[in-house]
Amino acid sequence: MRYPYLGWTGQTIGVTAPSSGLSEELHPMIEEATNRLRDRQMTVQVGQTVWTQQQAASAPVQTRADELNAMLQNPEIDAIIPPFGGERAIDVLPFLDFERIPAKWLLGYSDISTLLFAITLKTGIATAHGPNFVDMRSEEWDETTTAWRRVLATPAGATVTQWTSDLYQTNWNHAERPERYMYHLDAATEWKTIDPAQKQVSGRLLGGCLETIRHLIGTPYGDVVTFQTDQLNEEPILWYFEVSEASATDVHRSLMQMYLAGWFERASGIVFGRTAGGRTVEEYTILDVYETFNELLDIPVFYDLDIGHQPPQMTLVNGASATIMIQGKDSRLDMTFQ
Template identity: 25%
Template sequence: MILPVYPPKPRPGDRVAVISPGAGLPGILPLPYELGLERLEKEFGLVPVEYASTRKMGSTPRERADDIHAAFADPEIKAVIASIGGDDQITVLPFLDRELIRANPKPFFGYSDNTNLLAYLWNTGIVGYHGGSVMVELGRPVAMNPLTADSLRAALFTSGPYELRPAERFTTGGGRWENPATFTREPESLPADGWSWLNADRVVEGRSWGGNVEILAWLLMADREIARDPSAYDGAVLFLETSEEMPSGEEVFRILRNMGERGLLQRFSALLVGRPKTWSFEQPLSPEDSARYAAGQRAAVGRALAAYAPDMLTVFDVALGHTDPQQVIPYGGTVRVDGPGRRITVTY
């Protein structure tokens, strides 16, 4: 088992790669992308560097792998940031050169479809960062959410412990990115109820693993980047979240059940569950239906835990993944979950 190490961090003024290992959506939705690039420069002091397929929809897996290699191999690039996710990054993994990437470790930021690359880095021995895409978090209308900006800044530039905080409000929807008017007003938000805890009678510390539930299911089906020896996950902290595709509670339960049947779910010492995305243009749920959807997903996770890991320390509604605000979770880094103190501390 390879123990991941933290790669060196960038400093203001450094060059950072902006790549699209999932989908080249910057090419057809430039408004949030250009805004995200602007904030990288003006608010974070970094110099974004684009690659051949960053704005190219329909790029081949080989082309996207070439961009990943170029970004990691360039000594002037100090971090790599995904523009956004996608739905076929799993096809890029076979083209990656593990030795090239291992020899040139860089902090990589992304989530959603980028769970593929984060799991790959975990197995390569490099700590990655689940969160912080250019188009979504950096390209948020009007301004970045302060909770998001603080977490991303800490993950980018600092090393050491960082305490996560419950969101006081959260955003469920937003305007269409094709419409310039979307970027003239803050997204509407609702009050948040804070974290919910189960089995919060202990303190757990371990390396993190997980990501987007749907992508993890694909990796499991394809048998890609899942440790051959399940003991690799013993004592680790699992974190899970769902996307804007809004899988049903039953689907989430079945994915976790399959992880349990494979002998994975019960290996972890704690579970962090992201606040689920409960609205999309394809499923524009009312506030009441959104609340029912979130409750159904929580119940589905609870059913799976009851069957395979009934004593697991669990925290629901953490601001990770497809939610606004979003906090960055180190992938393969140290996470401490303090049940009695109701505190979560990650190490960036």
């Protein structure tokens, strides 16, 4: 594994939209986020794809790929953070120049995790699943969101710790901004485990948005077995998933496909982010899904962690050696870049 490094000041952040861009009425989000990073002594370079959106994508696929390739290969750009996710990041994969991708952080979640997952598997370069660029537009950042800076500034060989948030946001309300933070933190956070006897799990982190990375199964961008052998020295994978909108049965089918494809053959555990999705189907609940795979795989299954579409969220590094401990308000994630 190769781990990028982002220093604390004077760094340049590239913003490009390999999935969705912003329609005109949303442009102020980019301007606000740009100002907030500049307030923190960072320079921001915004690409042209960010400002447009048509047919569920920011721009034609070649345009999106060219801009992402250019930012990845530009030595003056120290990290890349797309504005947010979307629907069509998978289009870009055949056009990426994987052999020329340097050790540079790419940070994001939702559909961006499609790219994170593929880049880590194809190159052995660590990628970061965490806040998108528009999540940084408030004057103050909560402690969980702020952790992306500590994580990306962790040198190879070192360990970084993140703790459970106190509160999380149950619903998005873009029309009303809280005074201090962007999020409406309105519910108490509690990391949970299916089996009370299983409160700690370790392994190499790998995962992303369930609804998007499942489409990489059976493609050149989803060869988990080769990645685990060549880059992880066959160490067990600690899978993490976030669910945006899928129903309980859709989550079940996706996990079963991953199981049948061999993704879980050498897994140490699965952790799920809290979700507003997971709609119950004929009395089959999202909790039933977690229990099903806890029994099928006989590995720890944790859920309602700070991952995904109900912020705030931690920054998880694909490929990092990690330990997650559930211990009430002292629950934590330790990651070592080795």
